[in-house]
Amino acid sequence: MTDQSETEQATAAAGTDRPEEAPDHPPELMDKLRSLSKQRGFIFQSSEIYGGIGSVYDYGPLGVELKQNIRSAWWEAMVHQRPDIEGLDAGILMNPRVWETSGHVEGFTDPLVECRNCHRRFRADELDEIEAGRPEEQQCPVCGVTGEFTEPRQFNLLFKTFMGAVEDESSVAYLRPETAQGIYVNFRNVQETGRQKIPFGIAQVGKAFRNEITPGNFIFRTREFEQMEMQYFVEPGTDEEWFETWREARMEWLTDSLGIRADRLRFEPHGPDELPHYAKRAVDIQYRFPFGWAEFEGIHNRTDYDLSRHQEESGKKLSYYDQKEERRYVPYVVETSTGLDRTFLVVLADAYEEEEIDGDERTVLRLSPELAPVTAAVFPLVNKEGMPEVSERITEDLREQGFNVSHDDSGSIGRRYRRQDEAGTPFCITVDGQTLDDDTVTVRDRDTTEQDRVAAARLGEYLDDALDG
Numbered sequence: 109m110t111d112q113s114e115t116e117q118a119t120a121a122a123g124t125d126r127p128e129e130a131p132d133h134p135p136e137l138m139d140k141l142r143s144l145s146k147q148r149g150f151i152f153q154s155s156e157i158y159g160g161i162g163s164v165y166d167y168g169p170l171g172v173e174l175k176q177n178i179r180s181a182w183w184e185a186m187v188h189q190r191p192d193i194e195g196l197d198a199g200i201l202m203n204p205r206v207w208e209t210s211g212h213v214e215g216f217t218d219p220l221v222e223c224r225n226c227h228r229r230f231r232a233d234e235l236d237e238i239e240a241g242r243p244e245e246q247q248c249p250v251c252g253v254t255g256e257f258t259e260p261r262q263f264n265l266l267f268k269t270f271m272g273a274v275e276d277e278s279s280v281a282y283l284r285p286e287t288a289q290g291i292y293v294n295f296r297n298v299q300e301t302g303r304q305k306i307p308f309g310i311a312q313v314g315k316a317f318r319n320e321i322t323p324g325n326f327i328f329r330t331r332e333f334e335q336m337e338m339q340y341f342v343e344p345g346t347d348e349e350w351f352e353t354w355r356e357a358r359m360e361w362l363t364d365s366l367g368i369r370a371d372r373l374r375f376e377p378h379g380p381d382e383l384p385h386y387a388k389r390a391v392d393i394q395y396r397f398p399f400g401w402a403e404f405e406g407i408h409n410r411t412d413y414d415l416s417r418h419q420e421e422s423g424k425k426l427s428y429y430d431q432k433e434e435r436r437y438v439p440y441v442v443e444t445s446t447g448l449d450r451t452f453l454v455v456l457a458d459a460y461e462e463e464e465i466d467g468d469e470r471t472v473l474r475l476s477p478e479l480a481p482v483t484a485a486v487f488p489l490v491n492k493e494g495m496p497e498v499s500e501r502i503t504e505d506l507r508e509q510g511f512n513v514s515h516d517d518s519g520s521i522g523r524r525y526r527r528q529d530e531a532g533t534p535f536c537i538t539v540d541g542q543t544l545d546d547d548t549v550t551v552r553d554r555d556t557t558e559q560d561r562v563a564a565a566r567l568g569e570y571l572d573d574a575l576d577g
């Protein structure tokens with residue numbers, strides 16, 4: 109299949125819920141996202157008071173909520189809605205033989221070069237002239253000097269540590285660079301206890317670590333990140349078909365459940381020379397970031413590579429007995445692998461808009477109500493005449509009904525609206541003079557800024573409708 113036909117299929121599969129064409133993001137959007145994230149409490153630099161640490165980020169009060177909502181949406185679609193998929197939470201530390209067998213100890217490398225002039229390091233495969241075999245023509249992206257690069261050497265991305273009291277070669281352990289291996293080594297455990305028959309899948313969300321040479325673009329490439337991976341075990345020979353099924357299902361989830369604009373998404377298949385060592389076929393789902401198209405999810409046909417390798421090296425059976433067919437085989441695996449942090453960046457970038465309303469500039473995050481960190485903010489119009497007491501009571505009521513709501517009584521109403529727009533809060537509920545007479549409140553819609561008058565007693569229903577819609 110050609111690149112173009114796969115890209116076209118992506119657009120078709122993605123649907124056309126939002127007809128108007130999504131504009132290119134301006135290049136400065138990354139800086140704006142970074143600054144909004146810090147100001148509003150989505151994301152902070154790790155250990156900031158000590159000057160930070162290379163490419164590790166902390167999620168603040170709004171960030172953890174958004175991240176949790178993305179994680180839950182994935183889990184809902186991949187586990188709760190699927191009787192054929194089981195969940196798992198394996199350890200970050202594993203027996204080091206896992207990583208020898210998977211090929212990571214020897215082969216999980218990137219080619220590294222260093223500029224002799226400024227001593228900055230780069231991935232050789234990201235420098236065009238070096239890739240093209242003309243290192244003498246390569247200019248350093250940092251200091252601008254040309255032709256001063258060292259020969260590429262293979263740099264292993266695994267983070268090493270030691271287990272136990274002795275620090276020597278025999279106590280080396282690795283921080284996992286992907287969650288998938290925890291699934292493979294538990295294949296039999298899960299299949300048997302879940303009483304699953306092939307085809308079935310195992311899904312996992314958890315931290316992964318890679319000592320990246322060139323992390324960057326905010327949370328796009330970091331050294332510590334979270335993955336959401338699902339390994340789907342199938343009968344050999346049905347793998348191509350399952351690959352197609354999952355490719356389409358994943359794109360549909362991104363547009364329909366996460367609300368990502370279809371024309372900012374595309375499939376990018378790997379050519380035969382770009383395939384990872386374990387894969388027969390691979391396609392990336394890319395997003396049109398401000399810095400260009402880039403992968404944030406991969407769908408891979410990993411064949412029986414991993415299970416066969418672990419079976420060989422551990423001496424333990426990792427095959428499956430098909431009772432109907434009366435035959436035993438090592439299943440093939442179709443993997444869907446996505447970064448939670450990268451998906452977070454996609455969601456944030458896609459939701460971010462600046463616009464003018466009644467002569468005022470505003471920044472708004474058009475997050476879907478299911479993903480928004482806070483579903484509604486409740487305000488007293490003024491801090492007197494009993495309004496704060498009523499708005500606090502309404503906040504408490506909504507909390508008891510299970511909604512994530514916040515209460516804000518500081519600053520002008522206009523400022524409170526702006527704050528909530530920047531947080532992506534879909535609804536602002538205001539208690540005013542009329543509330544004291546008839547127990548109704550105004551509900552302002554974040555996107556249209558229009559206001560409805562709603563009975564306070566019906567607010568739960570109102571929010572439920574929005575969350576279901």
Ligand code: ATP
Nearest residue numbers: 318320328329330333403404405406445446447450
């Ligand atoms: P890349 O080519 O960007 O390094 P990859 O092809 O090595 O990515 P995979 O090994 O397929 O990525 O990992 C699956 C997903 O995990 C990626 O699509 C991405 O969303 C996420 N991911 C991988 N490396 C990082 C990282 N350093 N920081 C954040 N997310 C990452």
